[in-house]
Amino acid sequence: MRVALAQMNPTVGDIAGNAARIIGWVHAARARGAQLVVFPELAVFGYPPKDLLLRQALVARNLAARDQVAAQCHGIAAVVGYVEREARGTGLSNAAAFCADGRVQARYAKRLLPTYDVFDETRYFTAGTAVQVVELGGDGTVRVGLTICEDLWNDEQFEGRRVYGLDPVEQTAVGGARWLINISASPFEAGKQHRREHIFAQQAREHRLRIIAVNQVGGNDDLLFDGASVVVEETGQVVARGPAFEEHLLFVDLSNPEPEALVSYPERVESIRRGLVLGTRDYVRKCGFSDVVLGLSGGIDSAVTAALAVEALGAEHVHGVAMPSRYSSAHSLDDARALADNLEIELRVVPIEGAHRAMEETVLPHFGDRAPDITEENIQARIRGNILMALSNKFGWLLLTTGNKSELGVGYCTLYGDMSGGLAVLSDVPKTAVYELARRINATAAEPCIPENSIRKPPSAELKENQCDQDTLPPYEMLDAILEQYVERERSVEEIVAGGFDRGVVERVARLVDHSEYKRRQAPVGLKVTSRAFGTGRRMPIAARCS
Secondary structure (H helix, E strand, C coil), rough: EEEEECCCCCCCCCCHHHHHHHHHHHHHHHHHCCCECCCCCCCCCCCCCHHHCHHHHHHHHHHHHHHHHHHHHCCCEEEEEEECCCCCCCCCCEEHHHHCCCEEEEEECCCCCCCCCCCCCHEEEEEEEEEEEEEEEECCCCEEEEECHHHHHHCHHHHHCCCCCCHHHHHHHHCCCEEEEECCCCCCCCCCHHHHHHHHHHHHHHHEEEEEEECEEEEEECEEEEEEEEEECCCCCEEECEEEEEEEEEEEECCCCCCCCCCCCCHHHHHHHHHHHHHHHHHHCCCCCEEEEEECCCCCHHHHHHHHHHHHHHHHHHEEEEECCCCCCCHHHHHHHHHHHHHHHHEEHHHHHHHHHHHHHHHHHCCCCCCCCHHHHHHHHHHHHHHHHHHHHHHHCCEECCCHHHHHCCCCCCCCCCCCCCCCCCCCCCCCHHHHHHHHHHCCCCCCCCCCHHHHHCCCCCCCCCHHHHHHCCHHHHHHHHHHHHCCCCCCCHHHHCCCCCCHHHHHHHHHHHHHHHHHCCCCCCCCCCCCCCCCCCCCCCCCCCC
């Protein structure tokens, strides 16, 4: 039996558009000899749908679209993710439909509903209670069990800790399945694919099952989905893998899956780069924009953001703005110009000295005899934010912010200044990883595009004379190591200090992280690439005393 794994990139809520694309892929799979085509979790509705599930009209349209897809399934069967309305009441299920002979032949409701990290599925869905095994082929010799995402992950990602009271894979195997289909929308994070395949291989070996795991691809708000769908033999060997970060129709012969169909998964830094490019492209396009604008300071963060935006959208859709002040060094403008020339993007130079002086003349008399401090520095950042937002409003360009995770973590950013914008491309990328991305971008380009001076020079906000980030922050290598422990691993100050870090530095970083929550709550949407990003998956109180 020839099966097609359809890695598709749905748009959340675009029921008609998603259904049309699913039907197109059904026809394409059938034309290439497939007897079965498998689509990702909630492919009809898009994942994650969040409170759109409260709109009953959308749920009804999704059910009608499911039936439209089923009606096209002649000479081929399909497994399609959608939202099911329970027979009793108004409850919903995260469901899979097995479609054949022009109609829905069987339904399966997801049994394990995750509520950790970015997931909140029990808010919307009722857990399924039954195993679903379907027969393929005229003689029914291929018995396939249906599961959805978390059903296959069961417990292993929690390092052996029992989280759920049942194992859907075990029950499906007992129900007679020899193949297991798992449709998923598993969000990307750097390094996750290895863990994902390890879990699948372990499940295949333990239950003597062959596994077909189809994953969504694309960006939906802050979440990225990397595809990389796999077929796993009962020995645990991965015998087929779809490409990462792109739509693809992967074909596998179940009677003779060939290992040579395997494609490699990109290494860590490259996977982050591809994820950010895909996430930027999808966020811009799915939100109805065509062009973006960003401030170019000559520094590493804005350079990497611009390079990723060009890769995502094309140079003609990226607009840079340099806004020198009295504190800007000559090399800042030179490096911004060099970057714009290398990327072949538009660069506007808008000096802010006049606006800066006017603002000082307006507000300084009201400061009395108080000494200058960060207040005066932030005035410049807010002027720049106003200029960028004005261009965004006038031309309909989406403003990209350029701050990284290290800065956002400790609040080294200005509300209504450099935090102004619609998408924070690097907000989950630590500063040290930004440098890795810059080197990767230059190494893979036909000609290096990020100026070497932007990579080598000490980072600076240039809001006062001779300013450097390290005047107020620990070295980024140290800061990022502490933030990784404190934010991603939720280690205490005592645990981090025990690992060899200076107590004073750790206490200060922890205090800055905790006290900057109010800023992060007002930050634009950021693209998640680590195990724990600021945003959806990290829900901290603002008014709290914890450090």
